[in-house]
Ligand SMILES: Nc1nc2c(ncn2[C@@H]2O[C@H](COP(=O)(O)OP(=O)(O)OP(=O)(O)O)[C@@H](O)[C@H]2O)c(=O)[nH]1
C-alpha cells in the first residue's frame with residue numbers, strides 16, 4: 254500500500270475546506286492509498302510554480318521524508334509544470350484530486366461504454382499536462398494515473414493521444430447511438446421515467462434493487478451495490494409494476510462527488526442524459542455521513558451543471574438505522590428510512606406512488622360493447638376500481654392520469 258500525504262490549499266477561506274479534505278481522504282482510501290497525514294494552507298492567490306507557497310512546500314517535504322510517504326495528493330487541480338516542480342522539490346510523486354478520481358473510475362469501469370468514457374476523460378486530462386506527467390510517470394512509486402481501464406497502459410505522446418481520443422470518441426458514439434435507439438423502442442412515450450440520483454455511496458443501487466425485489470420475483474435483475482465510492486459507473490434501468498398496475502421506469506446511475514472533473518462529466522454525458530430526461534428524480538441521501546447536507550448541495554449543484562432544472566424531486570433520507578439522533582430534513586418532499594429494512598422500502602414505494610401519481614384521478618367510463626379491446630387494454634394497464642355491464646356497454650371506474658383522461662374524454666360519464 255502506498256503512503257500518501259493529503260494537501261489542500263484553502264483559497265479565500267472557503268468554509269467547505271474541512272469537508273473537501275474529508276472527501277479527499279475517502280477518495281484516497283477508495284484508491285487503496287494509506288493516508289498518513291493531511292494538511293491545509295490558507296491561500297489568497299495561487300502561485301504559478303507550486304500552486305501553494307514555497308514555505309509550505311518545504312514543510313510538506315519534511316513530512317514526506319519523516320513519514321516516508323510515497324506520494325502527495327493535492328485537493329486542487331494542478332498544471333503539468335506545477336506537478337513537475339513539486340515532484341522535483343518533494344522527491345516523490347504528486348497527483349491531484351482529478352487524477353485520483355479518474356484513477357478510481359478507471360478501476361471501477363466494467364462495461365465497454367464506461368471504459369471508453371473513462372479513457373477519454375483520462376486523455377483529456379493528460380493533453381495539457383504532458384510535460385509534467387511524463388516526468389511524473391517515470392517515477393516508480395504510486396501507480397496512479399499511468400493506467401487506463403482494464404490495466405491498459407496510457408501513452409504520453411501528444412499526437413498519439415489526439416488520434417486515440419478521436420478513435421475512442423467514435424466508438425463511444427456508436428454505442429451511445431444504439432443504446433438510445435434501444436431506449437426509445439423500449440419506452441412507451443407516456444410511461445413515467447424516474448432517475449435515482451445522489452452522492453456516491455448513498456444507497457442508490459440499493460434502492461433500485463429493493464424496488465425490483467419488492468415488486469417482482471425476478472432475482473437476477475439485481476445490480477452491484479457495495480460499500481465503496483463509485484461502485485456504479487453504468488446505467489441500469491428497470492420496469493416497476495405496482496400491484497395496482499401503475500408502472501414506471503427507474504434508472505440507477507453514477508453517483509456524484511464535489512468538483513467532479515469537468516472532463517469526466519463531459520465524457521459521461523450520455524450516461525447522465527438518463528437523468529436530464531427523467532420526469533422525476535429520487536435523491537438518495539446518506540444521513541449517516543456528518544456532511545450529508547453538503548452532499549445534498551453538491552448533488553444539486555452537479556445536477557444544475559448537467560442541465561437539470563425543475564424536475565420534481567423526492568428526497569430519501571437513507572441509512573437512518575446508522576444514526577442515534579433525530580434529523581431535520583431541509584428538502585421536501587422527503588421520507589426518512591433505512592433501505593435495508595423491508596418496511597422502509599414499502600414506505601418508499603408508497604411515497605413514490607403518492608407523489609408520482611398525484612395527477613391520477615378516479616373517473617368512470619362507458620365503453621360500447623363493440624370496443625371490447627379497449628376494456629381489455631384498460632384492465633391490463635390501469636387500476637380498475639369497479640366494472641359493470643349495462644345495456645349501453647361496459648362501465649369502468651378506474652384511475653387515469655391526466656394524459657389518459659384527455660385521450661378517453663369521449664367515454665367519460
Ligand atoms: N446501514 C445501512 N446501509 C445501507 C443502507 N442503504 C444502503 N446501505 C449500504 O451502503 C452501501 C452503498 O450502497 P449502494 O447502493 O452501493 O450506494 P450507491 O449510491 O449506489 O453508490 P455508488 O454506486 O458508489 O455511487 C452498501 O454497502 C449498502 O448496503 C441503509 O439504509 N442502512
Ligand SMILES: [Mg+2]
Pocket residue numbers: 457458459477478484485506
Ligand atoms: Mg450504485
